[in-house]
Amino acid sequence: MMTPTELADVLVEMPMPSAVSIGFTTESYFDAIRGVVDIFASKKNLETIYITSQMPSNSIIDVLTLLEIDMKRIHFIDCVSQVMGGAVARPDNVYFVESPTMLENIMLKVEYLMRKNKGKDSVVILDAINSLAIHNNTKILSEFFHILINSLRAKNAYTIIFSMEDFSSEELKGMMSLICENVISMSGKGEG
Amino acid sequence: MRIIAVLTMVTKPIVRRAGEERNRCVTGVEGLDNILNGGIPRGNTVLFTGSCGTGKTSISLEYLVHGAIDGENCLFISVTEASVKLLENIIPYEFFDDSLIKKGKLVFVDMPVIYNKLGLVTVEFTLEDVDTLVKAIGSIVKELDIKRLVIDSITSVCYRLKTEEKIREFILKLGKTLSELGCTTILVSEISPTAERYSLYGVEEAIADGIVLMGNLERRGDLLRTLQVVKMRGTQHSRAKYVLDLTPCGVLLVPLLKGGSVSSGGG
Ligand SMILES: Nc1ncnc2c1ncn2[C@@H]1O[C@H](COP(=O)(O)OP(=O)(O)OP(=O)(O)O)[C@@H](O)[C@H]1O
Ligand SMILES: [Mg+2]
Numbered sequence: 329m330m331t332p333t334e335l336a337d338v339l340v341e342m343p344m345p346s347a348v349s350i351g352f353t354t355e356s357y358f359d360a361i362r363g364v365v366d367i368f369a370s371k372k373n374l375e376t377i378y379i380t381s382q383m384p385s386n387s388i389i390d391v392l393t394l395l396e397i398d399m400k401r402i403h404f405i406d407c408v409s410q411v412m413g414g415a416v417a418r419p420d421n422v423y424f425v426e427s428p429t430m431l432e433n434i435m436l437k438v439e440y441l442m443r444k445n446k447g448k449d450s451v452v453i454l455d456a457i458n459s460l461a462i463h464n465n466t467k468i469l470s471e472f473f474h475i476l477i478n479s480l481r482a483k484n485a486y487t488i489i490f491s492m493e494d495f496s497s498e499e500l501k502g503m504m505s506l507i508c509e510n511v512i513s514m515s516g517k518g519e520g
Numbered sequence: 521m522r523i524i525a526v527l528t529m530v531t532k533p534i535v536r537r538a539g540e541e542r543n544r545c546v547t548g549v550e551g552l553d554n555i556l557n558g559g560i561p562r563g564n565t566v567l568f569t570g571s572c573g574t575g576k577t578s579i580s581l582e583y584l585v586h587g588a589i590d591g592e593n594c595l596f597i598s599v600t601e602a603s604v605k606l607l608e609n610i611i612p613y614e615f616f617d618d619s620l621i622k623k624g625k626l627v628f629v630d631m632p633v634i635y636n637k638l639g640l641v642t643v644e645f646t647l648e649d650v651d652t653l654v655k656a657i658g659s660i661v662k663e664l665d666i667k668r669l670v671i672d673s674i675t676s677v678c679y680r681l682k683t684e685e686k687i688r689e690f691i692l693k694l695g696k697t698l699s700e701l702g703c704t705t706i707l708v709s710e711i712s713p714t715a716e717r718y719s720l721y722g723v724e725e726a727i728a729d730g731i732v733l734m735g736n737l738e739r740r741g742d743l744l745r746t747l748q749v750v751k752m753r754g755t756q757h758s759r760a761k762y763v764l765d766l767t768p769c770g771v772l773l774v775p776l777l778k779g780g781s782v783s784s785g786g787g
Contacts, residue, residue: 432776439774468778475775475777
């Protein structure tokens with residue numbers, strides 16, 4: 329089992345730009361968030377773009393609040409709230425995509441936020457690939473990742489893709505090892 | 521010997537070395553400039569065509585604002601909407617600065633005002649009227665040293681021309697006049713979502729130097745705004761479809777993903 333600090337240490341060593349997949353089990357979810365969003369992002373002084381495709385952004389915000397993580401430099405792209413018919417509140421730092429099938433709109437929101445960050449060092453986190461895989465076939469998903477990661481690479485940003493090991497398939501694991509320079513497993517199982 | 525010398529003298533300014541690029545008008549819409557390998561070849565007349573609400577006016581305004589910021593004189597001739605209303609559309613742009621208008625870098629003119637000044641009051645214009653109109657636009661462009669022009673929309677002008685012959689005459693003459701003045705022009709064209717061609721009369725698209733098609737695409741119940749460069753004389757370009765978003769940072773473009781089952785909607 330990797331601790332949040334250990335995870336952050338591994339990430340800090342990675343050159344900018346890099347694409348990393350982080351696999352973890354459900355019980356390590358908070359550790360992964362702490363390691364990436366808190367320790368790694370503050371150490372590297374990064375603007376954070378957090379894409380939620382699994383849980384609505386307000387749940388993630390609750391988690392971050394619980395972990396006492398500073399949210400000043402975090403922007404959310406929320407792909408689930410609108411499908412669920414929720415999201416009455418529209419906080420300033422949350423951008424909504426109508427559904428997790430609108431992958432182009434996710435890219436467009438990332439592009440928009442990267443522009444607003446005006447070249448400041450950034451990290452884009454996708455939480456998580458498994459839920460995107462429920463709504464999209466593998467072909468379109470890998471096309472999406474190729475374009476997204478390459479455009480972020482060109483902008484010198486980090487891409488971090490969360491992957492729930494309990495729900496991952498061999499196909500997804502294969503895709504991650506193909507498009508990411510680094511595949512980390514927090515549980516030490518299989519993916520490392 | 522002497523004849524050859526004369527010939528080389530005459531042909532020299534026209535001859536371009538192989539691979540040499542035409543001067544570009546950088547639109548400032550980053551995604552579009554990438555698609556066009558650096559921008560619209562200077563002097564081109566380009567049709568921006570699409571059904572209603574696809575972003576034609578927004579992208580044309582952005583093109584002018586970027587030009588004005590770069591120090592070029594830019595003119596928007598509004599045919600359908602009063603230009604006062606249009607201004608409301610550009611104010612949200614983060615890069616817009618109203619001193620551009622005060623300094624005269626960005627000029628708005630309403631077409632009905634031009635019609636009135638020229639005494640063009642009939643519903644249907646004659647061939648002479650067409651000539652008068654082209655000359656009038658040409659002289660405004662020349663006088664103000666306009667380098668970027670938008671006419672929104674050309675379709676509304678064409679309603680007054682009616683026949684194919686007059687539309688052809690109008691666009692050909694206009695294109696030639698503006699090109700000679702070094703002005704790069706966007707003609708906004710309106711089509712119905714189900715139209716099988718790029719312009720209402722079919723003439724505009726054949727004459728224009730470029731066609732940028734804007735539309736909506738339905739995919740598995742989601743509606744996406746799209747942009748596609750169908751033709752552009754004087755440059756290589758991508759012909760792929762892109763997905764478009766209108767934001768306070770301007771128009772953003774990303775490639776349309778092809779992996780899924782795509783059924784094409786209208787426009
Ligand atoms: N900066 C902006 N941010 C968000 N939405 C915008 C912005 N500018 C325009 N829109 C939206 O985009 C829509 C289409 O814009 P636009 O008027 O440019 O399209 P158009 O193709 O010229 O339409 P028409 O055929 O009606 O002239 C508008 O209805 C407006 O709601
Ligand atoms: Mg319009």
